[in-house]
Amino acid sequence: MSSLERYRYTPLPDGPYIRILTIFPGGPSDPLRGELELFNTDTGGDYEPVSYVWGDPSRSHEIVCNDKTLRLTTSLEGALRRIRLANQPRRIWADQLSINQDDLEERSQQVQFMNTIYKNATRVLVYLGEDCNTEAEEAFQLIRNLDQTFQEGESNEKFRIMNTKHLRDQPEAQRRAIELTAEEFTRIWIVQEIGTQAPATLYWGDSECDWDLIWGVARHLSDFHHLRKKLGLRTTDIKYLYKRFVEPDRAGRHANRLSLMYELHRAAHCRPTDPRDRVFAFLGHYAVREGNPQLAAIRADYTKSVEEIYCDIAERALLGDPGKTLITLAVVQHPRLPSKTSDRSRARHLVDAMPLPSWVPDWREHESHVLSEPTSSHRADASRPADLEIDRAAKVLKLRGIKVDVLEACSDPIPQKEFHFDKSRRVLAIESLWREICGKTGFDLKDRYLDDPNGDHAVFAYTQTLSSGGMATASWDARHYYEIDCEEWFAQGAAYLTAALADTDLVSAELRDKAIDGDLYKWTRAANGSASNRSFGRTAQDRYVLGPKAMEKGDVVCVLFGGKMPFVLRPWDDGKSLFVGECYVHGLMQGEAIELLKRGEIDEETFHIR
Numbered sequence: 131m132s133s134l135e136r137y138r139y140t141p142l143p144d145g146p147y148i149r150i151l152t153i154f155p156g157g158p159s160d161p162l163r164g165e166l167e168l169f170n171t172d173t174g175g176d177y178e179p180v181s182y183v184w185g186d187p188s189r190s191h192e193i194v195c196n197d198k199t200l201r202l203t204t205s206l207e208g209a210l211r212r213i214r215l216a217n218q219p220r221r222i223w224a225d226q227l228s229i230n231q232d233d234l235e236e237r238s239q240q241v242q243f244m245n246t247i248y249k250n251a252t253r254v255l256v257y258l259g260e261d262c263n264t265e266a267e268e269a270f271q272l273i274r275n276l277d278q279t280f281q282e283g284e285s286n287e288k289f290r291i292m293n294t295k296h297l298r299d300q301p302e303a304q305r306r307a308i309e310l311t312a313e314e315f316t317r318i319w320i321v322q323e324i325g326t327q328a329p330a331t332l333y334w335g336d337s338e339c340d341w342d343l344i345w346g347v348a349r350h351l352s353d354f355h356h357l358r359k360k361l362g363l364r365t366t367d368i369k370y371l372y373k374r375f376v377e378p379d380r381a382g383r384h385a386n387r388l389s390l391m392y393e394l395h396r397a398a399h400c401r402p403t404d405p406r407d408r409v410f411a412f413l414g415h416y417a418v419r420e421g422n423p424q425l426a427a428i429r430a431d432y433t434k435s436v437e438e439i440y441c442d443i444a445e446r447a448l449l450g451d452p453g454k455t456l457i458t459l460a461v462v463q464h465p466r467l468p469s470k471t472s473d474r475s476r477a478r479h480l481v482d483a484m485p486l487p488s489w490v491p492d493w494r495e496h497e498s499h500v501l502s503e504p505t506s507s508h509r510a511d512a513s514r515p516a517d518l519e520i521d522r523a524a525k526v527l528k529l530r531g532i533k534v535d536v537l538e539a540c541s542d543p544i545p546q547k548e549f550h551f552d553k554s555r556r557v558l559a560i561e562s563l564w565r566e567i568c569g570k571t572g573f574d575l576k577d578r579y580l581d582d583p584n585g586d587h588a589v590f591a592y593t594q595t596l597s598s599g600g601m602a603t604a605s606w607d608a609r610h611y612y613e614i615d616c617e618e619w620f621a622q623g624a625a626y627l628t629a630a631l632a633d634t635d636l637v638s639a640e641l642r643d644k645a646i647d648g649d650l651y652k653w654t655r656a657a658n659g660s661a662s663n664r665s666f667g668r669t670a671q672d673r674y675v676l677g678p679k680a681m682e683k684g685d686v687v688c689v690l691f692g693g694k695m696p697f698v699l700r701p702w703d704d705g706k707s708l709f710v711g712e713c714y715v716h717g718l719m720q721g722e723a724i725e726l727l728k729r730g731e732i733d734e735e736t737f738h739i740r
Contacts, residue, residue, distance in 0.1 A: 137166075137198035139230040146171040148243055149228040151195070152219050153210060162193040162210055166227065171246050179223040179248055181323040181330075182209045182257040183314065184403065195227070202226055209257035212333050222255070223247055234432045241430035245375060245414020248323050254330035254341075256323070258314055261335020270339040273347050280350040315367050318402040318411045325374035345372045367399065377416045383605060389504040390417035390425060391447055391491070395461040398496030405436045408493040409443055424450030436494075437485055444490040445520055448527070454515035456529075456693040460502035460712045461491045467680045467708055470700065481702065481740070487525040488709040489739045497679055498663045501598050502694040502712050507611035508601065509694060512721030516692025526706065527739040531690035532723050532732055534715075535669035537698070539567050543665055543679040549596070549657040551629060551650060558630055563666050564592060568674070573627050574638035580672055580717065589641065590616070591716040593623025593653065595674040598660035598714045603652050621648030626657075660714070673718070678711030685710055688737065689723040696723075699737060706738045 142149070148171060153164040169175065182205055189201035193210065202210075206226050214220065230236045248254060261267075314320065324330045330341035348365040349372075378384035386392050393412060402408055410430040412418070418425050424446035431439075447458040467488065468480040486492050502508070518529035541563055548559045564570050570577065570588070578584075579591035586594075594600065600619045604611040624641050625648030631637050660676060667675040669687060681698045686707075689696050696718050698710035726732045 134194060134197065134199045137195050137200040139233070139236075142168070142236060142239070146243060146246070148223065148240065148247060150175075150177050150221055150223055151227050152221050153214050154219055155215050155217055157216065158211065162207070162214070164193060164195050166195055171243060171250065174250070175221075176252045177221040177223055178213075178253050178255050179251050179323065180206075180209055180213065180255050180257060181320060182206060182224075183259070183317060184226070193227070200227060205257075205259070208260060209255075209333075212257060212335075213255050223251075238430045238432050241410050241413060244319075244411075245322050245326070248328060249326040249375070251326075251328040254324055254328050256314070256320075256330055256332045256341065258332055258334040261337065264335075266334040266337035270334070270337050273339060273344055276347045276350070277343055280347065315371055316399055316401050318397065318400040318407050321371060321397060321400060321411060322375050322414055325371050325376070327373070327376055344368065370396075370399075375415060383505075383608065386504050388417055388420050389457055390415065390420070390422075391457045391461050392500065392504055393417050394493055395491070395496070395500050398493070404432075405494055406430075406432065406434075406439050409439055421452035422447065422450040440486055440492060441490050441525070445522070448516075448518060449520065451516070454517075454692050455504075456516055456690060456697075457502060457504060458491065459489060459690070459693065459697065459709065460695065461500050462489060462709055462711055463491075463495055463497040463678065464488070464680045464711065465495055465497060467700065467710060469682060470684055470702075471682065478703065481708065487527070487740060489527045499659055500712070501601075501660065501676075501714060503601075505605070506601055506694050507604070508599065508714075508719045509721055510689050510696050510715075510718055510723065511691050511693050512724040514691045514724060516690070518692070525740065527709075528736055529690055529692075529739070530734060530736055531688050531693075531697075532727055532734055533686050533688050534696065534718060534723050534726075534732065535671050535673055535687040537667050537675065537677075537681060537683055537685045537687065538670045540665050540667040540677075540682055541567050543663055544661045546662040547658050548661065549626070549654050551626070551654050553632075560596075560627065560630055561634075561636065563596075567666055567668050568592065569668075572636045572638065573631070573641055575640045575644075579674075586616075586716070587620075589627075590620050590623065591674050593627070593657075594619060595676050595714055595716045596661050596666065597623070597653055597656040598676060599716075599719060600653070600656050602656045602659050606652075606655075617644075618648075620644055621646070622650065622653035622656075624648050625650035626653045669715075674716045675713050677713030681710050681713070687713065687715055687718075689718060690737070695719070699739065702740065706740045709739045 148169050149166050150169040151164050151166050153162070156163065184203055185205040186203060189203055191202050191204060191207035192199045193202055203226065206224060213222070229240045324341055332339050332341060332344065345368055348368040351365045352369065378387055380388065390412065393415060394408065397408070402411070413428065413430060428443060428446060444458055468477040470477065516529065518527065520527055544559055564573070573589050575587050575589070577588040579586045579588045600622065601611060604614055621644055624645035627637050628642050628645040629650050663679055664676055665679050665681055667677055667681060669675060675687060677698050685698045685700050687696050688699055695712045696715045698713050699707040700710050702708050723732065727734055
């Protein structure tokens with residue numbers, strides 16, 4: 131190590147100031163040298179932020195900066211050597227050097243500028259690491275070849291067959307580009323680092339490739355489901371990032387992104403080093419400024435615990451929601467909850483030991499897609515606004531709503547892709563749930579839901595419940611939900627039943643007739659998206675429920691004002707409840723409970739949730 135004096139940071143002045151590193155030119159083996167200077171983000175100027183994985187946090191390398199030494203990690207040292215130019219200086223921003231990592235206050239303060247830093251960049255430099263197996267150029271060349279091929283004939287069936295075979299036959303090394311970038315692109319901070327309009331270049335060893343090219347190939351590969359499955363290509367992780375920090379069309383299919391709670395939930399697959407960054411990494415997102423003044427006022431604070439951060443953002447989201455919705459509760463997903471059926475003393479102890487109140491989303495947990503998407507047309511609450519308050523001292527959420535029913539039977543969690551159509555399978559959830567939970571045998575048009583002679587067929591209620599009413603299908607088809615006739619939904623579910631149970635006599639001839647015009651794959655896709663990792667249940671009044679995996683017999687089904695979907699609560703001690711999660715209940719999705727309330731058939735009450 132150098133004998134030079136160690137570099138000491140001076141506090142940043144008030145205002146939109148950051149530090150930019152000018153890295154001096156040099157050859158491959160030359161020491162790293164540069165200069166840190168103040169930069170006002172409001173005045174503009176060229177610079178390139180560096181995106182990289184920290185890796186081993188020990189700072190075992192150094193750079194001579196302002197004639198003093200600064201310690202840095204192996205990963206950043208490799209990144210700086212790769213992007214350093216031979217003949218001219220290069221102005222960059224790198225969090226490890228541009229922010230005093232030993233100053234918690236400065237780290238917290240600088241987070242608010244992160245989106246501005248990347249949004250205004252000349253180009254983002256993404257360092258993937260060393261090319262240890264000499265495979266980078268082959269891999270990136272595969273991406274270039276695929277891009278050219280896709281540009282030449284993506285709609286031609288011959289093209290599709292030829293290039294499916296072409297990609298399958300590539301050497302293992304040539305697939306690594308997409309695989310490696312998929313791994314790299316699950317870091318939590320990468321979402322805003324390359325999710326803006328700024329162009330980005332990926333560096334892997336001595337090779338490089340533009341981000342737009344990789345994204346474009348990943349987008350085209352979405353059409354090759356079986357190929358992606360065979361090769362294990364997680365192209366959805368790459369597609370997720372593209373312009374994630376660029377505000378979408380408010381009338382388009384990506385309008386869900388205008389909800390911060392939705393975005394935090396959607397980022398569950400991303401990996402943070404610090405779990406507080408699940409929130410802090412999104413403080414520059416446009417959704418933070420969507421009319422909720424309490425969310426807009428939040429600042430990163432690394433002196434607070436994870437639990438303090440998660441409680442704070444939940445309270446702000448609930449109390450400041452301009453639409454008075456319960457999207458914050460919709461994203462709560464528990465892998466497990468203390469059960470009322472277990473030993474009471476032990477159950478009380480488990481509740482007291484819970485790190486967060488049951489109504490606060492734990493962003494470290496993720497079980498399923500959220501059903502109550504902001505753009506969803508479900509209206510269990512008949513658009514009645516949320517009526518709530520929070521006892522901060524006791525961490526109790528009080529909110530108004532209606533108790534509708536009690537769960538009588540619940541299934542085990544439904545595995546992912548359980549409803550994927552496969553003729554070779556013999557044990558099918560579509561048949562076992564119908565028999566074990568609904569108490570029925572064959573599928574026909576004889577039984578009516580809730581024994582209402584004028585109501586839906588029970589089998590229709592069943593397939594609609596498992597697919598959350600087919601809401602996702604309407605979105606994929608870019609159609610308004612209520613413009614789709616119920617017979618079309620019925621035909622899709624009947625088509626799946628007919629195909630899945632083709633070797634049995636469980637499906638009646640009348641139901642098979644219903645299936646003639648149905649698209650079984652639309653139902654399959656909707657049901658897999660909705661039901662995976664959730665439980666199916668039946669209530670005491672024979673309502674069908676698709677709810678959280680943690681729900682159990684004795685839990686209550688409620689419609690809470692402000693909620694697009696009903697919710698499941700678990701009655702607990704002292705008149706309080708535990709929050710279990712959102713659910714789909716056939717026959718309660720369009721304000722039917724509110725109508726019962728208006729007719730005086732059920733009562734409104736205040737729920738106290740701990």
